[in-house]
Amino acid sequence: MIHQPIAALAAAFVGLAALTxxxxxxxxxxxxxxxxxxxxxxxxxxxxxxxxxxxxxxxxxxxxxxxxxxxxxxxxxxxxxxxxxxxxxxxxxxxxxxxxxxxxxxxxxxxxxxxxxxxxxxxxxxAGTRLMAKRESHIGDYAGLAHKVVATVGGSTNETVLRRQLNTQRIEADVVLAKDYAEALQDVANNRAAALALDDVLLYGLRANASDPDTWEVAGEALQIExxxxxxxxxxxxxxxxxxxxxxxxxxxxxxxxxxxxxxxxxxxxxxxxxxxxxxxxxxxxxxxxxxxxxx
Known part of the structure; x- marks a missing residue:
């Protein structure tokens, strides 16, 4: 049987060797x-x-x-x-x-x-937080969200920077929180929200894989560049x-x-x-x- 101090020393040596x-x-x-x-x-x-x-x-x-x-x-x-x-x-x-x-x-x-x-x-x-909306809505920037509903994913950095931007520009808009990207997109597709706020690369990916990509437009300046x-x-x-x-x-x-x-x-x-x-x-x-x- 290996004595406890020796075993501990051996384990420490193995750990040090792995780290090295x-x-x-x-x-x-x-x-x-x-x-x-x-x-x-x-x-x-x-x-x-x-x-x-x-x-x-x-x-x-x-x-x-x-x-x-x-x-x-x-x-x-x-x-x-x-x-x-x-x-x-x-x-x-x-x-x-x-x-x-x-x-x-x-x-x-x-x-x-x-x-x-x-x-x-x-x-x-x-990457940065931007907006995506239906082209027919003519939402070109964050000011276009005034008195409208905007969707994003709850607990995301997108939610934080979106609320900050709305407060900074003093834009009155309701923010609805979805559990994931798909649900947030459906909120806009079903007219429960006017726009979706996410990382721009995610928005372009969602648009590209939509059944009707030409009906969607990515808009607004990128917020919180990562x-x-x-x-x-x-x-x-x-x-x-x-x-x-x-x-x-x-x-x-x-x-x-x-x-x-x-x-x-x-x-x-x-x-x-x-x-x-x-x-x-x-x-x-x-x-x-x-x-x-x-x-x-």
Whole structure:
């Protein structure tokens, strides 16, 4: 039988070894194992989603593959193996921190709070709360909500910023709270509300997948801009430089703009839906600024 103090010491040693391995420099780890583990989301259209049970596609998947190509060139390992691992909103950060996953590119918002645990790349998307309404309603901005009902999802950041905007502009409007996106959309479809307030990328996705997308219009300025970026392990400047270098190359060459048009302004698989979402002013500006600044 192992004495309790020895057992405790052994457990502590194992834990320290695991933590040390997780904190090993990413490029060294990849070179040693001859594989890179990248994550993907299963239903984050159009960033990353499953086309078949074993095939993920999307804007961030294409960005991930460009980064992996640069890792191969940097390490001079053309036969480097890529392992794809599905993640959720709950486990994406822990799996990166503990060394299970080496890179996460998806719809993750770059925040100062998350920056205490991970490092973020150059921002490659900006989301913000906007409105969607039927074209016939002619609601072009928040002032158009005066004396009307606007729907959003209860407990969301969208609810918070919507109420703040209404108060700031002194707009008298009733806010109704739905349990999810589908219910909120139905409130507007069935004329229980005049407009829907959500993240703009979600609104464009809902419109693209509606049975009659041309009857809907996304309107209003974007509120509370939230940048999306790739996540890498903290305190690993060499790997962050590589990831930022890939994004810089894509942005300077025009390839990033082409990828954006492919996934946000063109028909996408499997049904050929088109989000028809033009690049935001914030993202256009960051193609030159290439900032990794977190959400404020």
């Amino acid at each position: 391995a997780a904190r090993a420099q990413t490029l060294d780890k990849i070179a040693r194992t001859n594989q890179i583990v990248v994550s993907y989301r299963e239903s984050a259209v159009p960033f990353s989603y499953l086309l078949t049970p074993h095939k993920a596609v999307g804007f961030s998947v294409d960005v991930t593959e460009a980064i992996v190509d640069d890792v191969r060139k940097t390490l001079r390992k053309p036969d480097l193996r890529t392992v794809y691992m599905p993640v959720t909103g709950q486990n994406r950060i822990p799996l990166l921190v503990n060394g299970t996953v080496d890179l996460e590119c998806g719809s993750t918002t770059n925040t100062s709070t998350r920056g205490k645990d991970v490092a973020f790349s150059i921002n490659y998307f900006y 940048p999306y970026a790739c996540m890498v392990r903290k305190d690993d400047p060499a790997f962050k430089r590589l990831v930022d270098g890939t994004l810089t190359r894509l942005m300077k060459s025009g390839e990033f703009t082409r990828l954006y048009a492919k996934w946000f302004e063109s028909p996408i698989p499997p049904r050929g839906a088109n989000l028809k979402m033009p690049m935001s002013a914030a993202l256009k500006a960051n193609l030159s600024a290439r900032s990794d600044r977190p959400a404020q």
